[in-house]
Amino acid sequence: MDRDALLKRYRECADQLEAAARGLSDAELDYLPRDGGWSPREVVHHTADSELTSAIRLRKLLSEKDAQIQGYDEMEFSRRLHYRQRPIGQSLVAVRAARETSASILNFLTEDDWSRTGTHSESGPYSVDDWLEIYAAHCHDHADQIRRAVEESRR
Numbered sequence: 001m002d003r004d005a006l007l008k009r010y011r012e013c014a015d016q017l018e019a020a021a022r023g024l025s026d027a028e029l030d031y032l033p034r035d036g037g038w039s040p041r042e043v044v045h046h047t048a049d050s051e052l053t054s055a056i057r058l059r060k061l062l063s064e065k066d067a068q069i070q071g072y073d074e075m076e077f078s079r080r081l082h083y084r085q086r087p088i089g090q091s092l093v094a095v096r097a098a099r100e101t102s103a104s105i106l107n108f109l110t111e112d113d114w115s116r117t118g119t120h121s122e123s124g125p126y127s128v129d130d131w132l133e134i135y136a137a138h139c140h141d142h143a144d145q146i147r148r149a150v151e152e153s154r155r
Contacts, residue, residue: 003114003129006136011103013139014096017047020143021088024150029088031153038078040146045083046074047142048091051098054135058102060118061128062109067118069126095139106132 021029021044029041038046053072060067077083113128120126 003132006132007103007106009136009140010099010106010132013051013135014092014099016143017044017095017139017146018092020146020150021092028150028153030084031149033149033152037145037149039084040149041086041088042078042083043142043146043149044088044091044095045081045086046078047139048094048098049077049081050074050138051095051135054131054138055098055102057126058105058128058131061116061126061131062105062113064118067116067126069118069120071120071122099139 021040024040029044030039032039057067057069060069109128115127115129117125117127
């Protein structure tokens with residue numbers, strides 16, 4: 001794992017997601033891909049909720065001995081938190097805020113901090129390095145998902 005490359009990728013996240021969602025019409029935001037995936041609007045809200053959750057996970061890993069990292073039901077979040085109805089602006093702001101505050105913490109980590117671990121309720125052992133590997137790709141993956149859905153909607 002190249003931690004510096006992952007850190008760079010992590011810091012690019014908000015820009016990638018905003019670029020993918022910028023200027024989309026309501027019809028494009030609400031397009032449901034043929035593969036049954038989420039609409040771009042739903043993807044933005046999911047990404048925000050996931051990023052807010054990831055920010056807490058990082059803080060727990062760094063602050064608690066043997067941190068317990070709780071999974072959550074993404075589909076239930078989607079249904080109960082009105083992903084299909086809400087405007088995306090505040091979710092994009094939340095993604096940026098979560099990333100920037102977490103990135104500022106990452107700037108100060110020592111090797112001992114990077115080696116801290118906990119247990120994820122769904123995937124087992126979970127370290128700060130695992131966290132970075134997952135979230136360095138998260139926004140990029142969802143920005144690509146938005147782009148694919150928009151491209152499909154335009155055909």
